[in-house]
Amino acid sequence: MVIEMDTERITARAEEIARMETVRLLERTPGSSALHARAVRSMPMGVASSFQANDPYPVYLARGAGSRVWDVDGNEYVDFHGGFGVNIVGHAHPAIVKAIGEAASTGTHFAVTTEVTVALAEEICRRFRLEQMRFVNSGTEATMDALRVARAATGRDRVVKMEGSYHGHQDHLLFSVVPEADALGLLRTVDGESIEGAAHAYTTRPTSLGVPRAMWHDTIIVPFNDADAIESLFSSHGEEIAALIMEPVMMNIGLVVPDPGYLERVRELCDRHGVALIFDEVKSGATIAEGGAIERFGVQPDLACFAKALGGGTTIGAFGGKASLMSVIGKGAAQQGTFNGNPLSARAGLAALTQVLTPDAYRRFAELGTMLADGCRRAIEEAGIPAHTMDLGAKGCVSYRVGPLHNYRDYLETNPALFAASFPWMVNRGVFLTPGDEEQWTLSVQHTEDDIRRYIDTFGEFCQMLAG
Ligand SMILES: Cc1ncc(COP(=O)(O)O)c(C=O)c1O
Secondary structure (H helix, E strand, C coil), rough: HHHHHHHHHHHHHHHHHHHHHHHHHHHCCCCHHHHHHHHHHHCHCCCCCCCHHEEECCCCEEEEEEEEECCCCCCCEEECCCCHHCCCCCCCHHHHHHHHHHHHCCCCCCCCCCHHHHHHHHHHHHHHHCCEEEEEEEHHHHHHHHHHHHHHCCCEEEEEEEECCCCCCCCHHHHHCCCCCHHHHEECCCCCEEEECCCCCCEEEEECCCCCHHHHEEEEEEECCCCCHHHHHHHHHHHHHEEEEEEECCCCCECCCCCCCCHHHHHHHHHHHCEEEEECCCCCCCCCCCCHHHHHHHHCCCEEEEEEHHHHHCCCEEEEEEEHCCCCCCCCHHHHHCCCCCCCHHHHHHHHHHHHCCCCCCHHHHHHHHHHHHHHHHHHHHHHCCEEEEEEEEEEEECCCCCCCCCCCHHHHCHHHHHHHHHHHHHHHCEEEECCCCCCCCCCCCHHHHHHHHHHHHHHHHHHHHHC
């Protein structure tokens, strides 16, 4: 009862802060407002990707340098948005500027493989312990192609994904991405019968309009951190399933780490049933450790998908794994793309992975990440806010729920009003964040301890304000 009243009070307080801070944000950003009014005429929602939209309009950026970004009104921010986890090299890093300059002066695109592309492929294979890999241009393409390879290699159609996970905007995986609590009741069994209420493995309606209903049957949902659900599904339907795709650390609902032994059991179950295990490391690869989750948790998937931080800030994607699976490419499985492995992205990616993202950089991410998470934790405790922090290497977050999350259903217990208040509060004070509470902060090699202190101090003031 007391907790209930506290939740009500803190939510009301958060709503009041959000109202005040949103007014202030709109006053500070007339240039963004004007650009939004112009942009909606040529682009739906006035943005290049729906993830960039915000209410009533997004803050539009003009430039970045080091750990800073500037919006179109000239306001300066310390950048913790990090381009949704891309910018771990920071902005305009000299090694990346040089690499891009070399590409600009010697040719950015041939659609013919260059030596630098081969060198980057070798580095990606080394880091993530892949036998072979192929380039694409985004995380979506990486998961789409990995799925095709798994289906081609196994001759099976169905795929298993985790409840509440995002693997890009390809049709096959746009199921159970951010289901509302009431949508969790709208399920069908794996055999297609209607059922009410939660099940351990189920099929569900697509998250997006425009996804063919025919795909409903082929995408099966299981909860994260529940190996028993996979075991019981595989024991009845294992022979129909081509792949299990998962983020080894769930990173589209804050940051959810695997229970000890969970990934090992998933690996063992996939082996037993001939299901290809695909790790989606689009976010975790090259951010949470030099070798991503594969290194950090010591479990090797059959295939893994990458994008984001691999390209030093340029457009890139990659997937790869066992040669026995990858060899279906060239034996009937399509994998192509005009821009794949282009010299612009390859040069920037190679410079990022070999010159900037050295073992020292990862030691530094760990130090700064821990400093940031500890500082936020102290602020949360001192003010008595129902929240917690998590951090892994360059990634971390504050989640507005007291205890750590274990799966998607825990995420539904976070308090969205608290994030909605924190966003304008932080942005108004020069700390640039992603517009959604499902995201994380991204550290770069160009962040300083002063940048981290700025975040902690601003967040601490927010917590005090929230506590009243
Ligand atoms: C885990 C994961 N997989 C895939 C994707 C899709 O990547 P992209 O936006 O480059 O298509 C994302 C994007 O945020 C992601 O977080």
